[in-house]
Amino acid sequence: MARFRTDCIERPLHICFEMMGHFIGSHPWWFLIGPLILSTSLGSGFYLLEDRLSNNIEEQFTPVDGQAKMERKQIQEMFPANDSMFSRLRLSTDGNYATLIATSDRNILTVESLQDILDLDFKVRSMVVQFDNRSFEYVDVCAEVMGSCTTNDILDIIEYNANNIDTVNLTFPWYYSDSRSFALYLSLGSVKLHKESSLVESAEAIQLHYYLGEDNKTKTDFWLESFIHLVSNASLASIQVSYSTSMSMQWEFKKSPASVIYLFSITYAIAIAFSIISCWRLDNVRTKVWVASCGVLCTGLAVLSSFGVLLLLDQPFVMTVASCPFMILGIGLDDMFIMISCWQRTRVLDSIPDRLADTYKDAAVSISITTLTDALALFLGYNSPFGSVQSFCLYAGISICFCYLYSITFLGACMALNGQREAENKHWFTCAKIPEDLPSRNSKAFSICCVGGSYNRITEKEETQPMSYIFERFYGPFLTHKLVKACVFVIYAGYLAVSIYGCFTLKEGLDIKNLALDESYIVNYYNNQRQHFSEYSYNVMVAVKQPVLYWDEDEQKHLHSCISNFERLNFVNSTFAWFLSFEQYANATNLNISSQEAFQTHLPRFLELNAMFKQDINLTADSEIQASRFFIQTINKTTMKDMMTRLRETAEDCPVELLVYHPAFIYFDQYAVIIDNTVQTILVAMVVMLVVSLILIPNPLCSIWVAFAMCSVIVGVAGFMALWGVNLDSISMINLVMCIGFSVDFSTHIFYSFVSSQKNDVNEKAIDALAHLGYPILQGALSTVLGVVVLSMSGSYIFRTFFKIVFLVITFGLLHGLVFIPVFLTLSRACVWC
Secondary structure, rough: OOOOOOOOOHHHHHHHHHHHHHHHHHHHHHHHHHHHHHHHHHHHHHHHHHEOOOHHHHHOOOOOHHHHHHHHHHHHHHHOOOOOOOOOHHHHOOOOEEEEEEEEEOOOOOOHHHHHHHHHHHHHOOOOEEEOOEEHHHHHHHHEEEEEEEEOHHHOOOOOOOOHHHHOOOOOEEEEEEOEEEEHHHHHEEEEEEEOOOOHHHHHHHHEEEEOOOOOOOHHHHHHHHHHHHHHOOOOOOOEEEEEOOOOOHHHHHHHHHHHHHHHHHHHHHHHHHHHHHHOOOOOOOOOOHHHHHHHHHHHHHHHHHHHHHHOOOOOEEEHHHHHHHHHHHHHHHHHHHHHHHHHOOEOOOOHHHOOOOHHHHHHHHHHHHHHHHHHHHHHHHHEEEEEHHHHHHHHHHHHHHHHHHHHHHHHHHHHHHHHHOOOOOOOOOEEEEEOOOOOOOOOOHHHHOOOOOOOOOOEEEOOOOOHHHHHHHHHHHHHHHHHHHHHHHHHHHHHHHHHHHHHHHOOOOHHHOOEEOOOOHHHHHHHHHHHHHOEEEEEEEEEEEEEEEEEHHHHHHHHHHHHHHHHHHHHHEEHHHHHHHHHHHHOOOOOOOOHHHHHHHHHHHHHHHHHHHHHHHEOOOOOOEEEEEEEEEEEEOHHHHHHHHHHHHHHHHOEEEEEOOOOOHHHHHHHHHHHHHHHHHHHHHHHHHHHHHHOOOOHHHHHHHHHHHHHHHHHHHHHHOOOOOOEEEHHHHHHHHHHHHHHHHHHHHHHHHHHHOOOOHHHHHHHHHHHHHHHHHHHHHHHHHHHHHHHOOEHHHHHHHHHHHHHHHHHHHHHHHHHHHHHHHHHHHHHHH
């Protein structure tokens, strides 16, 4: 049977890399100094780091062109904000505010607890803040309603006197007084009612809000900082207080990079130590200590150059990019171990240029394939709708390219210089020439530090390392035994079953509190918010985008029909609309508003009595209603994704043109795109990886195995990350995109070594591949895990998620590369014809 090969590109690449290796080996100093000068020059971009920081949460962690962002723009155009009539309900953004939640293990509606709350409220309102050589208080920056600062309902009800709580019969969720109604579900949490009554028996939490104007951001930020300082240092006997502000998440998010800076030094220390230990040889000449150290330096130069050039090109630097150096460290060391392994299989007596040429001939194509797959996967991820993913993919992709460039040039030059030392039989540390064999007059202790340079006289190659010997003589034959193969298939079936189960349990969405450090004060606030105030969900704005004849009976029916459709949703509690209130007002006062003239005549009087409703109507100069809005109160009976999706679908089904919006929808839009975008990126990446494999691996069937390995690893990572408590969000999506390339790194090395083997039997080819690259792959996997393991100690969800997914990728990639794939390849008889 004729052999089928597709090496029309692979063979010329061999020749090119062989020539390149020879040239670098002949002129190592050029390629040692050149990358150092280049990286130093490009590293100047770090001076611009502060200017390039882009950690705006909304910009980076929500879809760039999300539907809610467009809806917000329309809302702001139709209903401009009225600074003199502040309404929390009508905000198109999160607003500018400070808030606190007072909790108690027992009933908080006691005189003692309320007095503590009133004392704290007084301190907040009377707090003096210095700004621009002037002092100001809350009253100077507060959001106003008809000339007065906004107040808190529960404190208004007891008239700022704790003793009044004994005389007030609170009702929940609404409390009605003679003059107004209060939405107590916004102020009271974990409420217990009297049996078959709406009367409040007890509550465990009270929430207060302090809304600020938005005309002077710098000034209000000073007030918010002072609020945090005041409340954090408050000592209260009967209550516990958690707190937050509209800027807290942003400020806390910016602290995350600083929390891992010290981990960089630990990581590189571990990487250097592991590289030196794993490349250490008892032979004082053949040891690869300096090559290992230069391999770590090579990754540092790659990060310096890639980050520097992108900062010089004015690319935004998002906090998620801070995990790139950990990833690049693993990739660079993996390439280094492969190159060292190939160097050790060259003839010791050959010239240095020839040895490096043979090293490049064996290693460079394999490294090129993995680099290409890693980089392409990341560049494909740049199409993500999330700014944080785009930034990470760009920085990581360019970093991988520089890492590859420096591995081929700088690391190759280091290997050549180290080879020159070996050729002259010089000691690795002193560089003094030492004897190859132990002189008869010296003790054995002398051989430990002062003898080296031996090699296999038969093969004229360096002595086989113990681990490589184990892979060749023990592990390879063991893995290719028929009984072991059967066990491997059973293990793989179990792996696949658990992975698929995990994929079906995978949850979507980024919990906003996860952007802060674990010890952040806002974590406690969000926990209390969820525990005590989660029953009632969002008060969603519904805008009527078209002119409607509100006095016309048919159009009234259409509008009421739309409201009924909303209220039939199981998570909708009530509707609050100006036109419904106007109808009630007309009925109560016996007014006829069934004609245009009567409607437009009586509406101004109604709006004078209910001034807030003026903000819900967009009137033209001719008093025609161009647009209006109403509100629906939701309760927590479904997921945020389901709530937003069903509200939008209900609005689309309405005969009147409607728009539903809430500021939180800006963040919920991630639910609408995260799965589709992730799956799309993975599928496109699989096709691209298959094409790359077909081009560079000289065997079509093995190229298909590459795509299979990538799919298998990604399914495993997605499934097990769900079981490990990681949601599918923009953070984990970054890592899954990275995983696309990483997933086949180890398998690709085995594939390429398998098809390049001169053996004829598939079992022998698998053993040969494991003997040549099993140990370097194991080294690369361990170095990557060691490079990120320190992130497991991070106080940031972002970096812990990075560790978890990288750990899963490397673990499953290694499992495929050293267990599953070698066994599967032995069943593919067609792979013999390569």
